[in-house]
Amino acid sequence: MSPMEAPTFSKVRDFVLSDAEFDQVRALVHAKTGISLSNAKRELVYGRLVRRLRALQIGTFSEYIDLVANEHPEEIEHFINAITTNLTSFFREPHHFEYLAQTIVPALVKANVARRKIRIWSSACSTGEEPYSIAMTLRDCASAWSGFDIRVLATDLDTNCVAHGKRGVYSMDRVRELPDSLVQRWFDTGPEPDTVKVKPEVAAMVSFGQLNLMDPWPIKGPLDIIFCRNVVIYFDKDTHRKLFNRMADLQREGSYLFLGHSETLFKVSTRYELVGRTIYRRTGP
Numbered sequence: 001m002s003p004m005e006a007p008t009f010s011k012v013r014d015f016v017l018s019d020a021e022f023d024q025v026r027a028l029v030h031a032k033t034g035i036s037l038s039n040a041k042r043e044l045v046y047g048r049l050v051r052r053l054r055a056l057q058i059g060t061f062s063e064y065i066d067l068v069a070n071e072h073p074e075e076i077e078h079f080i081n082a083i084t085t086n087l088t089s090f091f092r093e094p095h096h097f098e099y100l101a102q103t104i105v106p107a108l109v110k111a112n113v114a115r116r117k118i119r120i121w122s123s124a125c126s127t128g129e130e131p132y133s134i135a136m137t138l139r140d141c142a143s144a145w146s147g148f149d150i151r152v153l154a155t156d157l158d159t160n161c162v163a164h165g166k167r168g169v170y171s172m173d174r175v176r177e178l179p180d181s182l183v184q185r186w187f188d189t190g191p192e193p194d195t196v197k198v199k200p201e202v203a204a205m206v207s208f209g210q211l212n213l214m215d216p217w218p219i220k221g222p223l224d225i226i227f228c229r230n231v232v233i234y235f236d237k238d239t240h241r242k243l244f245n246r247m248a249d250l251q252r253e254g255s256y257l258f259l260g261h262s263e264t265l266f267k268v269s270t271r272y273e274l275v276g277r278t279i280y281r282r283t284g285p
Contacts, residue, residue, distance in 0.1 A: 017045070034214045036234065088127060090133050090174065093261055096258050097134070100134070101138075101144075105144050109144060119151055121153045122153070122154040124155075124227075126165075128168065128208070131208075136185075139205075157210070169191060170190070213231070221251065225256045225257075245271070248272065256280065256281055
């Protein structure tokens, strides 16, 4: 090597994820979760699954894939938890919660005078920020639904996220951007330093459970509101259509569906009409 040449270093990896193995992982992810992984996700997949190989002291991705493919129940759960992405925050996309309080709650109260019951589903609740944001919004406009029974069902594919949501404890960083008045109203001091805990009256409105959207749903309708935000961006169009048809089957005309900021029902479903920014209302059959 001449004095002017810089040394080069190649990144040595403990494991090799071949093209064929990555394709097998993608097929398993799609079969188990409905998520379609692009080639651009290869590094993410490697980084997340290599931890499982080390934890299990498995020498190759091929061995690990065989373990998951053979329906090892405990490892399937770890596999799903490792792959799924959980990016969330309290009152994410705040216009949704404003519309919920100002438009939807009054409309549903008027439409449900006889039933006096409103049911809401947060179908990809992650670590609980979304369903608790829904519950806090409802508590803030409680006078509008006095005498009504309102419940929020919160489900997620990731069992770790569901456990986090049930506990209702969050670091101070998670609420730092919220108004002080809101934090004081709906959070108590948490059990660990620099944490907060959702107040009992908010937590009492929310029930958590693990649910894979690709599996049968043990959910009885009718559902008045469904939040399905930032989920279908990971699915292919055929899965979109099946998913939203199943949701529409659980809703009556006049019910509502919330999607994420980059999601749409355009050319996906004709059973909803757009009424606000990524806010849809159930119509027709």
